[in-house]
Amino acid sequence: MIHFVLLVSRQGKVRLTKWYSPYTQKERSKVIRELSGVILNRGPKLCNFVEWRGYKVVYKRYASLYFCMCIDQEDNELEVLEIIHHYVEILDRYFGSVCELDLIFHFHKAYYILDELLIAGELQESSKKTIARIVSAHDQVVEAAKEEAGSISNIIAQATK
C-alpha cells in the first residue's frame, strides 16, 4: 500500500502531498523535512529506493521535481516506479509537456488527476487514456457550470447597474 505521495522540488519546496495513512499535521511536516533531506542529498546514479522507518520510499526525479511514494517493506518497488512514471505521463498529457510551474499554478489539477489514479493508496486505473477522459469530463462539467454562473451574474450585474 502507498502510505503517502510527495512531490518536492529540488529546492525542497513541497508541490503536492497526499496522505493515505493517518499522520497528524505535525508528523506530516516532520516526515517531509526528514525525507526531503535524505532524498535530495542522494547522488544521481544511486538506486531509487530509500529505507526509512521500516518503510521504503521510492522516488524518481523528473527535471526539477522529485516524485516520492512511501510503501510497505513487502511491496514491489519496481512497480511503484512504474506508477510514478504512469502519473507523470498522465500529467504530461494533460498539461501538454508538464513543467513545475504547471503544478504550482494548477496544483489542484494535479490532485484531481492523482485521485483518479490512486485511491486508498492503491492503483485505480492502468489506462492513461481513461484517466485523461474522466478528468477532462470533470473539467467540462465545471466549465459549463462556471459559464452558467457567469452569465447569470452578468445578467444580475446588468440589471443592478
Next chain:
Amino acid sequence: MNPFSSGTRLRDMIRSIRACKTAAEERGVVRKECADIRASINENDPHDRHRNLAKLMFIHMLGYPTHFGQMECLKLIASPGFPEKRIGYLGLMLLLDERQEVLMLVTNSLKQDLNHTNQYVVGLALCALGNICSAEMARDLAPEVERLIQFRDPNIRKKAALCSTRIVRKVPDLAENFVNAASSLLKEKHHGVLITGVQLCYELCTINDEALEYFRKKCTEGLIKTLRDITNSAYQPEYDVAGITDPFLHVRLLKLLRVLGHGDADASDLMTDILAQVATKTESNKNAGNAVLYECVETIMAIEDTSSLRVLAINILGRFLSNRDNNIRYVALNMLMKAIAFDDQAVQRHRVTILNCVKDPDASIRKRALDLVSLLVNENNVKQLTEELIDYLEISDEDFKEDLSAKICSIVEKFSPEKIWYIDQMLKVLSEAGKFVKDDVWHALIVVISNASELHGYTVRALYKAVLTFSEQETLVRVAIWCIGEYGDLLVNNVGVLGIEDPITVTESDALDVIEDAITRHNSDMNTRAMALVALLKLSSRFPSISERIKDIIVKQKGSLLLEMQQRAIEFNSIVDRHKNIRSSLVERMPVLDEATFNVRRAGSLPASVSTMSKPSVSIPNGVAAAPLVDLLDLGSDDILAAPSSSGADFLQDLLGVDLGSSPAQSDATQAPKAGTDLLLDILSIGTPSPAQNSTSSIDLLSTTDYNKNPSIALETLSSPAPPHKATTSSAGMFDLLDGLSPSPSPEATNGPVYPPIVAYESISLKIEFSFSKTPGNPQTTNVQATFINLSPNTFTDCIFQAAVPKFLQLHLDPASSNTLPASGNITQNLRVTNSQHGKKSLVMRMRIGYKVNGKDVLEEGQINNFPRGL
C-alpha cells in the same frame, strides 16, 4: 471573473508568494491572505468559498496552519453543484485527516452523495471516503459502498472496490460482506475494475481465512486464465508499457495468486505453468518487465514446493544481481534474503557478488547487502567473510561504520570457531570503529577475555599495542584499561607468549602511561575515567616499583570536578596509603565472569535493576550489619556487565565491588577480614558496628560472591558457614537495609532461608523492629515478630498496633505480649503474612500504632517498604 468577489485571485496570490525573497516576506503575504480569507469566511459569501479554499490549500502546502478553513470544506461539500463539491472534497482530503472530529460531520453529506444521481458526484464521494475514512465512517457507509460495487458505470465500480479495501482494513469484521461482490469483479474485462477487484480480493484474503478459502476454491482457475490472457495478448496501445501489456494488472494478479497458492499444494500446482511462462517469456530489459519478473519470483518462492520453478526463480535473481541497474540489484538482494530460507546453496554461490554490494557507494544497497551477508554466514565461511568485512570497515564511510561494526560483532560472536580468533577480530573492530560499538559488545568481549585464562597475556599485549595506535577509540581504550588493570603483570613480564606473537618489551611505566593518558585525556568520558581509576588501584599492587607515580595520578583525581571520581580517588588513595597490608588481596584478579549469566541478561537486555531472577543470591548470615558492605561491594559480581546504561558511578562501584568480593576467596581468608571490614566501613564512614560480628559477616559475604554461579570456586575456597541453600536473599534486599543499620543480633538458627531483621519504623519515642522466619514447606507465608521498643522515658499504655496490606497479601495479627509498654522496655507481637505473589512482589505494609502517654492519645503512622526481597 465574478464581479462581486473581493480580494486577490488564486493565481495572483501564488505569484505574490513566489515573488517573496525571504521567508519573513512570505510569512507576511500569507498572513495577509489568511486575514482576508477569514474575513471572507465571516461574510459567508458562497461565491468566494471556492476560491478561498483553493488558496487555503496552497497555503497549507507551504506548511501554514489552515484549520479555520475546515468548515468551509464541509459547506462546499454540502452545496449542490459539482464544481463546489469537487473542490470541497479535495480540501477535505488535504486539510483534514481521519483523526479529526470535524470529519464526523461529513458522514451525512457523504451518504447523500453516494446516493447522488450524478455519477461524477458519486465518484467524488467514493474517492474521499476511500482516502480518509475512519473506522466509524467505514461502518456507517459500508452498505452504500457495497451496493456501488455493482454500479453500472465501471469507473464507479473500481472506485467502490478500492473504497472497500480501505473499509475492510479499518473494520476487518466487515470483510465477509464484500466477498461475493469482490469475486464478481474478477470476471470483468475492464482493466481498471479488474485491477481494483483483484486488489480487494487480496485484501480480503489477508484479513479473513474464510474469504481466502472461498477465493482459492472459486477463483484460482479464473485468475490463472486472466493472467494467461493478458500475458499472451496482442499489442494493446492503451495498456502497453514497454512491450508488456498492463504490468500493473500482471503484478496484482501474481500477488493474489501468491496468497492463494501459499500453503495449498493443489492451487500451487494449477499455477505452475503460467508462472513458468511469465518467468521465461517476460522481457527483462525494461523496468516494467522487471517489476513483473520480480513479482513472479516472489510468488514462486511463496507457493508450495515446485523445485523446477524455484531453480528458474533463483536464476532470475542471479541475473538481477549482476544487472548494472542499481534498482534491480537492490530488489535482487531483497529477494535473496527470502530465497536463502529454502536454497542456501544457491544463494551462497553469489557470495562474492553480494560482498561487493556491501561496498557499494549506494547506502540502500549496502544496507540490504549487509543484512544478506549476515544471513549467509556459517561456520565454514565466517573467517573469510569477517576478514572481508573488517577490511572494508577501514575504508567505509563514517556513517556506515556503526551498522557495519554492529553486524561484524554479531557475526563474530555467533560463529567464532575459537576464542583467540574472536578476540583478534573484536580488537580489529574496536580499533577501527571503537567509537561506534555499543556497550554490550565490549562488555561481552571482557567476559570472553576473562574466561580465556590462557589468552590473558596475549590479549593484554595485543590491546596494549592497539591502544597505542588507536587511542581515540573510546571502547578500545576501555577494554585495554580494564585488561591492563587486571593483567598488567602479564603484560610487563611477557607471560604466556604464544608462538604467533611478536615479542615486545613493555615496562611498567609504559603500561601506566596508557592509563594516565586515558584518565587525563580531556575527551575521555566518565566511564573511561572511572575504569582507569580502578585500573590504577589494581596496578598499585601489581607494580610496586612505581607505586609512587600511581599514587600521584590518583591524588590528582582528588581535584576532579566529578563527585564520584573525587570520592573514589580519596578512597583509593587511602587504600594505597594506609592499608598496604591488605591492598594486594583487595585488588586480586577478578574471578572469571560467568558467560551464561551474562548472555541471559544480555538477551533479555535486562535493566541494571537488582530484582531479576538471574541475580546471584548471596547469603548474609549476619543480618543488618552486612548491609553497608553490600552497598559498597554490590555483590552481584556480574553487575560489572550489567546493562549498558549503568552509570559510571555504578560501574566503578561494581568493578571495585567484585574485586573486593573475590579477594578473600583466593587469598588466605582468615587473614584479611577484620582489617578489611574496618577499612570498608572506614571508606563509607558509617558507624562502627562491633568488629567481631562484622568480620565474620564479611568473610561470608565476600567469599560467597560467586557462590551460586561458580560452585567449584566456592567449594574450593570457601570457609563460609553458609550453605548454598541459604543463599536466597538477593543483594537487592540488602540495599533496602541501609536505613536499618544497627548493631544487630546474630541471626536465629532456623532451617529455612534467613532474612535479616529490619527496623520497620522509628520515631523519637518508638522503634519497631521486624524479624522474619518461614515455616518450612510454606514459602508464601512469613512469620514476622514485631518488637516494639519504647525509646522515651514515659510508659505507653493502651498500645494498639494496626497494619494494612495490599490485596495480594494476607495478614494475620496475633495478640501482642502486652498492651503496656514500659519506659525503655519492649513488647512483641507476632504477625503472619501470606504473599500470593511470592517471588514476584515483595511485601509492603502500612502500619499505625496508637497509645496513651500520660493520658494523652498519640497516633503514629508509617509505611514499611524495606522488607527483604523474596519474602
